[in-house]
Amino acid sequence: MTWPLAVALSGALLLGGCTGATDGPAGPAMTMGRPGVASPSAPPDPPVATPPRVEAPAPEPARFDRDAAHAVVERLAGGIGPREATSAEYRTAARWVARRLQALGYAVERQRVRVPAGVSWGVRVPAGATQNVVATPPGFRPDQPHRLIGAHLDTVPQAPGAEDNASGVGVLLELARIAAGQPPEVPVVLVAFGGEEPRGPGDALHHFGSQRMVATMPDEQRDALLGMLALDRVGVRAARVPVCHGGLGSDEVREQLVAAARRADVRVRRCENRASDHWSFEKAGVPAARLGSVPYPAYHTRLDLPDVVDPVQLGRTGRIALAWMRSAEERPVP
Numbered sequence: 523m524t525w526p527l528a529v530a531l532s533g534a535l536l537l538g539g540c541t542g543a544t545d546g547p548a549g550p551a552m553t554m555g556r557p558g559v560a561s562p563s564a565p566p567d568p569p570v571a572t573p574p575r576v577e578a579p580a581p582e583p584a585r586f587d588r589d590a591a592h593a594v595v596e597r598l599a600g601g602i603g604p605r606e607a608t609s610a611e612y613r614t615a616a617r618w619v620a621r622r623l624q625a626l627g628y629a630v631e632r633q634r635v636r637v638p639a640g641v642s643w644g645v646r647v648p649a650g651a652t653q654n655v656v657a658t659p660p661g662f663r664p665d666q667p668h669r670l671i672g673a674h675l676d677t678v679p680q681a682p683g684a685e686d687n688a689s690g691v692g693v694l695l696e697l698a699r700i701a702a703g704q705p706p707e708v709p710v711v712l713v714a715f716g717g718e719e720p721r722g723p724g725d726a727l728h729h730f731g732s733q734r735m736v737a738t739m740p741d742e743q744r745d746a747l748l749g750m751l752a753l754d755r756v757g758v759r760a761a762r763v764p765v766c767h768g769g770l771g772s773d774e775v776r777e778q779l780v781a782a783a784r785r786a787d788v789r790v791r792r793c794e795n796r797a798s799d800h801w802s803f804e805k806a807g808v809p810a811a812r813l814g815s816v817p818y819p820a821y822h823t824r825l826d827l828p829d830v831v832d833p834v835q836l837g838r839t840g841r842i843a844l845a846w847m848r849s850a851e852e853r854p855v856p
């Protein structure tokens with residue numbers, strides 16, 4: 523049972539109980555003989571009052587708040603600044619994200635991830651540890667069908683990372699807020715990944731957090747994972763939101779996102795891209811896709827500041843992801 527429904531039902535039961543108790547003395551339970559059958563010597567039964575029906579009103583579907591998502595960008599990129607995976611600033615950001623998710627009612631775990639020394643976008647970086655912040659909803663069963671939405675929290679050493687990728691984390695936290703209040707039919711795990719940015723050339727030296735997560739997942743959990751969505755660079759303005767997959771495994775999540783965008787009235791373009799955390803899941807056989815990747819001049823520079831992130835674009839991306847998160851479909855409609 524979902525939390526709001528449980529609350530509404532317990533409220534309805536409580537109200538129903540009070541109504542019955544108030545009606546008791548004058549109601550049919552207090553009359554002699556069989557209710558509804560008048561005996562010649564007894565006065566006629568009073569009319570049987572139908573107890574008022576107490577129905578919880580259907581809640582309005584929550585709307586994606588693009589300004590709340592942008593406030594996260596300002597906090598991470600404007601407040602904390604560059605968040606290289608092994609830095610103190612990364613740990614500060616991870617703690618902040620974990621607290622936000624805990625306050626929404628999620629169980630939050632931090633998964634430690636080792637990363638090697640190397641060169642990240644021209645800057646030497648040390649070996650060390652980073653972490654994934656993993657939030658699961660109350661009652662989560664890893665062996666039951668679920669989805670995963672992730673956004674990387676780390677940056678290259680020289681960039682405050684407003685677009686790359688505080689934008690994705692902003693959308694992630696807003697989806698977390700909505701899912702906490704109105705749990706989707708298919709439960710969703712929310713993850714802020716560490717160590718996405720490269721520490722050298724080649725496919726092994728990036729996406730450390732997501733590679734670690736999918737590699738350490740028990741088989742039954744990976745089998746129950748219906749789809750993974752990476753939110754990465756989702757706030758630079760463009761007429762169409764990029765919807766990408768890696769071109770290796772199933773494109774079903776990408777097609778579900780295209781269908782979700784249609785329902786959300788947002789224009790998209792399909793693309794192929796292996797440069798984010800969806801790729802780790804796709805390589806492991808989990809259907810996965812990415813929203814975002816519009817090119818912009820401040821990419822991986824100190825100018826990747828909150829003003830490059832457009833709240834309108836955050837809203838477009840958020841509405842697509844929300845429509846996907848709320849859908850019950852397990853396979854794309856042909």
Ligand SMILES: [Zn+2]
Binds near residue numbers: 798
């Ligand atoms: Zn990124």
